[in-house]
Structures are given as C-alpha cells and as structure tokens.
Amino acid sequence: MKIESVEAINLAFEYPPDERFRYGGGICTHRLTTLIHVHTDSGLTGIGSIYTHPALAYLIVRDQLAPLLQGEDPTEIESLWEKMYGLTLWYGRKGVAMTTLGGIDTALWDLRGKIEGKPVWQLLGGERQTCPAYASGLLWRDPEELAEEAAGYIEQGYRRVKMRLARGEAYDTGAVRAVRQAIGENNDIMVDASMRYKPELAKRMGKFFEEQQVFWYEEPFAPNNIDAYANLRQQINVPIAGGENEFGLQGFREMIRAGALDIVQPDTSRCGGISETWKVARMAQRNGLGVATHSWSDAVAIVANAHVVSAIPNGITVEIDQMTNPFIEELLVEPLQIQGGQLQLSRVPGLGIELNMSVVDRYRILDPLNIPDGVYSDMMFGKENFPEPFTYHEIDN
Numbered sequence: 001m002k003i004e005s006v007e008a009i010n011l012a013f014e015y016p017p018d019e020r021f022r023y024g025g026g027i028c029t030h031r032l033t034t035l036i037h038v039h040t041d042s043g044l045t046g047i048g049s050i051y052t053h054p055a056l057a058y059l060i061v062r063d064q065l066a067p068l069l070q071g072e073d074p075t076e077i078e079s080l081w082e083k084m085y086g087l088t089l090w091y092g093r094k095g096v097a098m099t100t101l102g103g104i105d106t107a108l109w110d111l112r113g114k115i116e117g118k119p120v121w122q123l124l125g126g127e128r129q130t131c132p133a134y135a136s137g138l139l140w141r142d143p144e145e146l147a148e149e150a151a152g153y154i155e156q157g158y159r160r161v162k163m164r165l166a167r168g169e170a171y172d173t174g175a176v177r178a179v180r181q182a183i184g185e186n187n188d189i190m191v192d193a194s195m196r197y198k199p200e201l202a203k204r205m206g207k208f209f210e211e212q213q214v215f216w217y218e219e220p221f222a223p224n225n226i227d228a229y230a231n232l233r234q235q236i237n238v239p240i241a242g243g244e245n246e247f248g249l250q251g252f253r254e255m256i257r258a259g260a261l262d263i264v265q266p267d268t269s270r271c272g273g274i275s276e277t278w279k280v281a282r283m284a285q286r287n288g289l290g291v292a293t294h295s296w297s298d299a300v301a302i303v304a305n306a307h308v309v310s311a312i313p314n315g316i317t318v319e320i321d322q323m324t325n326p327f328i329e330e331l332l333v334e335p336l337q338i339q340g341g342q343l344q345l346s347r348v349p350g351l352g353i354e355l356n357m358s359v360v361d362r363y364r365i366l367d368p369l370n371i372p373d374g375v376y377s378d379m380m381f382g383k384e385n386f387p388e389p390f391t392y393h394e395i396d397n
C-alpha cells in the first residue's frame with residue numbers, strides 16, 4: 001500500500017455577535033480547525049486534525065510534507081514521523097510544523113488501525129473502551145450564571161467541570177465558590193488561569209484552591225516560565241496541570257525534569273500527533289504523573305486524545321469543549337457518545353470515526369491561504385478584542 005496524497009482542509013465557523021464569548025485570551029469571534037486526510041492507493045483514507053495557524057499548516061502540507069510522503073508505505077509510522085521531523089527541523093521542532101506533522105501522524109494511526117482491523121486504543125495496548133471526560137466551559141460569566149451552567153453539566157452526568165479564571169482576584173475567588181456551591185463536594189472543579197497569573201497571586205490563589213479542594217490548577221504561567229511552575233509546586237498542595245502550549249517529547253521532558261507539573265496536558269492535535277502524545281504519556285507514567293489531554297478544536301482531536309488516555313494507566317480524563325462548536329457537534333456522522341461522564345470509544349478500526357462531508361463542505365475555507373482577517377491565538381479574536389499580551393519573560397525568580 002502506498003500514500004497517494006495528503007490533504008489539509010481548513011474550516012472556519014463565525015459566531016453570531018450575541019454568541020461570542022470572553023475569557024483571559026480575549027473575545028472569541030471564530031473557531032478554526034484543520035482536517036488532515038492521508039489518501040492511499042488502496043482506497044483507504046486516514047483522518048487526523050490539527051489546531052494551529054491554518055494557512056501556515058496548509059503550506060507546510062502542500063509544499064513539504066505531502067511531496068515527502070507520496071509513494072511511501074503508510075504503515076511505517078515511526079520512520080515517516082522521523083522523516084517529517086527531520087525535514088522541518090530547521091524551522092520546526094515546536095509550533096506549527098510539529099503540529100502539522102502530528103496531524104499526519106494521527107491520520108497514519110487511523111490508517112494503521114483500519115489496515116489491521118483494530119481500534120487505535122487496542123493498538124496502543126489499551127483495554128478500556130471508555131474514557132473519562134470532563135465538561136470544559138465556565139468562561140468569564142457572572143457567578144450566578146456559572147453556578148447554573150455548572151449544575152447543568154452535573155445534571156448531564158459529568159462529574160468534573162473546568163472553569164476559566166484570571167479575571168481578577170475577587171472575581172476568581174467568587175467564581176470558584178459559586179461553582180463549588182452549585183456542584184457540591186462530590187464533584188470536581190478544575191481551574192484554568194490561562195497563563196495569566198504572576199507568582200505572588202498564583203501562590204495566594206493556590207492556597208485558596210487547596211481550601212476549595214480544586215482537582216487541578218491549570219496553566220498559572222506561560223510554559224516558558226518553567227521555574228515559576230516548579231517553585232509554585234513546592235509551595236502549594238494542589239496538583240498543577242499544564243502543557244497545552246507545549247510541543248513534543250522534548251518540551252514535556254524539560255517541564256517534567258524541572259518538577260513543573262503533576263498532570264501533563266498534551267494534545268494530539270497540537271504536540272506531534274498520537275505518536276508523540278503517547279511518548280509524553282509514557283514519560284509521565286514513568287515519573288508518577290497523570291495525563292489529562294487538552295482538546296479545544298474538533299471531535300477528531302477529542303477522539304484521538306481519548307484513544308491515548310484510555311490506553312494508559314495514568315490517563316485521567318479528556319476535555320470536552322462546551323461552547324457552541326460545530327466541529328465537535330456536527331462533524332462526525334456518529335456524534336460523540338458521552339454517558340455518565342464517560343466518552344464511549346468504538347471497536348470500529350482506527351479512530352472509529354467517519355466525517356460528515358456535507359458539514360466539512362459547509363465550513364470549508366475555499367481559499368485555504370485566504371483565512372478570515374483577525375488575530376489568531378488558538379481561537380480567533382477580532383483585533384479590537386485581543387487583550388494585552390503577557391510579556392515573554394515576565395517572571396524572574
């Protein structure tokens with residue numbers, strides 16, 4: 001079997017003005033994602049997805065990775081990964097190149113499963129056909145609205161909810177108290193500081209999160225501030241999570257060696273595909289750390305992450321975006337099945353998913369290099385909505 005072509009398909013969805021939402025990153029106007037198809041001469045196609053700058057990813061696929069892979073045996077995932085990594089090394093290693101080759105890697109895992117007649121979780125040695133899932137939402141809203149929203153997730157069967165903070169100390173503490181009161185002691189709260197705390201506040205909030213029995217404390221700082229993570233971890237007794245903005249085994253190794261994290265949060269659609277996410281998960285396992293993958297882009301990514309989390313003993317949970325997102329709600333022929341806070345994985349070979357191509361066509365950006373005007377930062381924000389960026393080295397220990 002040979003690879004015939006590799007395709008990147010950019011999708012965009014624009015929120016109606018009254019559905020735009022706000023958090024530490026700004027006011028979100030659009031959602032974007034990129035699907036990857038690896039077509040073979042056997043008629044089988046592997047599916048992956050990535051979550052990065054769509055036009056840059058499109059160029060990397062079209063001009064570099066697709067020509068490299070044409071004619072290759074798609075089952076040789078490990079050597080193809082190395083080839084892609086080697087070719088992009090001079091501008092890659094982290095960021096868009098790593099993300100893009102990872103989308104192809106995930107599609108190759110989908111193909112491997114289809115060829116061998118096994119689901120990816122089984123190829124990885126897993127035995128669980130379900131994966132714990134948590135409700136991720138609770139953005140910057142009033143505490144009463146947050147309470148209602150959080151209670152709704154528990155009613156749907158979720159046992160864990162994640163909220164976004166870093167709006168100010170008074171808001172952050174009030175918001176956590178409101179959600180705790182709404183969901184009770186027996187359900188878990190995770191908090192996400194979206195990289196926007198400074199060390200002193202991070203410590204004070206950490207003590208408060210301890211009192212509130214927060215399940216994890218996510219991204220207090222930007223990932224480059226590794227020492228600040230490690231120092232904070234020494235000072236508080238609540239698990240620190242991070243990694244959605246980290247790439248590759250190399251990046252995670254640095255954070256793990258520094259003692260920066262209790263829970264790693266790689267994302268197959270960002271950090272280098274299923275292969276690299278699996279390596280990160282294994283390294284976390286060897287170091288006694290948990291794995292709770294990040295997902296915020298589309299259903300393909302959620303499923304790919306869930307195959308990894310379900311297959312590794314230290315896998316904690318996958319993230320389910322609760323904002324309106326057609327790439328999660330409409331993209332799959334069989335929508336995600338989540339019951340009692342458990343995402344069901346199928347026994348269908350590969351990732352076990354089929355794309356609804358009419359939905360793909362509805363949101364497809366026809367000229368993939370001509371993406372909507374705006375500011376890109378993992379979602380799309382209007383220029384006027386983008387907040388002051390944090391400085392690169394804001395933290396000096």
Ligand SMILES: [Mg+2]
Nearest residue numbers: 192218219244
């Ligand atoms: Mg986060």
